[in-house]
Every structure is written in C-alpha cells, then in structure tokens.
Amino acid sequence: MVEQLKCLIQFQILEDKKARLIRSCAETPLRIAELMKEFEEFEAEYRSRKAEYEHAKKMHRSLEQEIVDLENKIRRSKQRMGEVKTNKEYQAILKEIEELQKEKSRREDGTLEFMDRIESLSHELKVAEAEIEQRRKKLEEDKRALEIEKEKLDSRLEKIESIQARVRARLDPEILRRSESLMKKQAGIAVAPVENGVCKVCHLNIPPQKFIELQRDEKIHQCPHCHRFIYWPGHEAYCIHEEDLEDL
Numbered sequence: 001m002v003e004q005l006k007c008l009i010q011f012q013i014l015e016d017k018k019a020r021l022i023r024s025c026a027e028t029p030l031r032i033a034e035l036m037k038e039f040e041e042f043e044a045e046y047r048s049r050k051a052e053y054e055h056a057k058k059m060h061r062s063l064e065q066e067i068v069d070l071e072n073k074i075r076r077s078k079q080r081m082g083e084v085k086t087n088k089e090y091q092a093i094l095k096e097i098e099e100l101q102k103e104k105s106r107r108e109d110g111t112l113e114f115m116d117r118i119e120s121l122s123h124e125l126k127v128a129e130a131e132i133e134q135r136r137k138k139l140e141e142d143k144r145a146l147e148i149e150k151e152k153l154d155s156r157l158e159k160i161e162s163i164q165a166r167v168r169a170r171l172d173p174e175i176l177r178r179s180e181s182l183m184k185k186q187a188g189i190a191v192a193p194v195e196n197g198v199c200k201v202c203h204l205n206i207p208p209q210k211f212i213e214l215q216r217d218e219k220i221h222q223c224p225h226c227h228r229f230i231y232w233p234g235h236e237a238y239c240i241h242e243e244d245l246e247d248l
C-alpha cells in the first residue's frame with residue numbers, strides 16, 4: 001500500500017462529504033423562504049377577502065343611506081300633494097312618488113344581496129383566521145426544526161473539516177498541492193479508481209502496462225487522460241468507507 005495514495009483517497013472522500021454538507025446547509029434558508037412564501041400567499045388571500053368584506057359593508061351602509069334619502073324625498077313629495085292645485089300636478093307627483101318607491105325597492109334588494117355577501121364573507125374570514133393561526137404555529141415549528149437541522153449540519157461540517165485537517169497534515173506538500181489543483185480544475189475530483197483498465201471518472205482506457213504497474217502498487221500514478229491520481233480498488237487498503245474516517 002502506498003500511504004500517500006491512501007491519504008489522497010481519504011482526503012477525497014472527506015472533500016465529497018464536505019461538499020454535500022455545504023449544499024445541504026445552503027438549502028436551509030431556501031426551504032425557510034419557501035415555507036414563508038407559502039404562508040404569505042395564504043395571508044394575502046385572506047387580506048383580499050377581508051378587503052372584499054370591508055367593501056361590502058361600506059356598500060351596504062351607503063345603500064342604507066340612499067334608502068333614508070329616498071324615504072325623505074318620498075315624504076316631501078307626499079307633503080306637496082296637499083298643496084297641488086291641478087289634477088295634472090297631482091298625477092305628476094304620484095308618478096314621481098312611484099319612481100322613488102321603485103328606486104327605494106331596488107336599493108332594498110341591493111342591501112339584501114350585500115347582507116348575504118357580508119354574512120358569508122364573515123364566516124369565511126373566521127375560518128381563515130383560525131387557519132392562519134394554525135399555519136403560523138406550524139411555520140414557526142418548521143422553521144425551528146430546519147434551524148436545528150442546520151445546526152447539526154454545521155457541527156457535522158466542523159467535525160469533517162477537523163478530520164480533513166489531520167489527513168491534510170499527513171499528505172506530502174507537493175502531492176497535496178497537486179491534489180488541490182486537480183480538485184479545482186477537475187470538477188472537485190482529484191482521485192479516480194481504475195477498474196478493468198478504465199479510469200472510472202473520465203471513462204478512458206489507461207495503457208495496459210500502466211494498469212499492471214498500478215496493480216503492483218509501488219508508487220503513485222496519474223490517469224494519462226484526466227491526470228487524476230489513480231488507484232486500483234482490488235487493493236483492500238484503498239476501499240475506504242466514509243464511516244472508517246470517523247476515528248482518524
């Protein structure tokens with residue numbers, strides 16, 4: 001086993017884990033924002049219903065005022081009936097009163113419609129208010145749960161970083177430099193297994209002679225195509241699992 005190669009594999013596994021944790025951490029504020037957006041949409045719908053309710057109440061009040069005004073006009077017209085001199089004038093006032101009564105009746109129908117609307121909206125609003133309270137509570141709970149999850153992820157990340165620092169300290173500075181440069185240039189992957197003579201990351205064949213040398217396991221090799229460090233997983237020492245790294 002080439003100790004430095006084993007360290008490189010460990011370093012890579014930790015790097016992958018770190019990247020996954022960083023991605024998960026970044027998701028938390030997005031998920032919280034999504035939950036808040038959902039809540040705010042519901043609240044906005046409630047506010048628009050509430051505005052409709054206020055409008056219906058206003059319309060109802062103004063129709064009632066119009067009815068009072070029409071009743072006053074009718075009363076004044078009736079008073080004028082006693083003062084008319086001719087039948088023609090009398091007929092005209094009768095006609096006027098009839099029109100005013102019709103107007104009043106239309107307004108009365110209108111107030112009934114608004115009263116129905118006000119009643120049903122008032123019921124809807126009560127239901128929505130209860131739901132908003134429920135949703136607000138749920139939102140706070142979900143936010144808290146996500147924050148706790150985030151704290152766990154953060155401390156996990158810290159742990160991984162400290163393990164990685166120990167592995168880094170064991171790596172030869174030149175190999176570490178090459179590994180970090182490969183990670184930067186090659187999509188975050190600096191080490192690749194080679195199986196059946198094929199680099200499992202770039203999927204190209206390595207020359208048979210190089211594959212034989214790789215299996216001999218005497219020194220560190222690189223893929224001639226993607227230049228990543230390569231290893232043969234047939235050597236058990238290089239088959240490392242994430243959980244094996246916990247005690248490093």
Ligand SMILES: [Zn+2]
Pocket residue numbers: 192199200201202203204223224225226227228
């Ligand atoms: Zn390759």
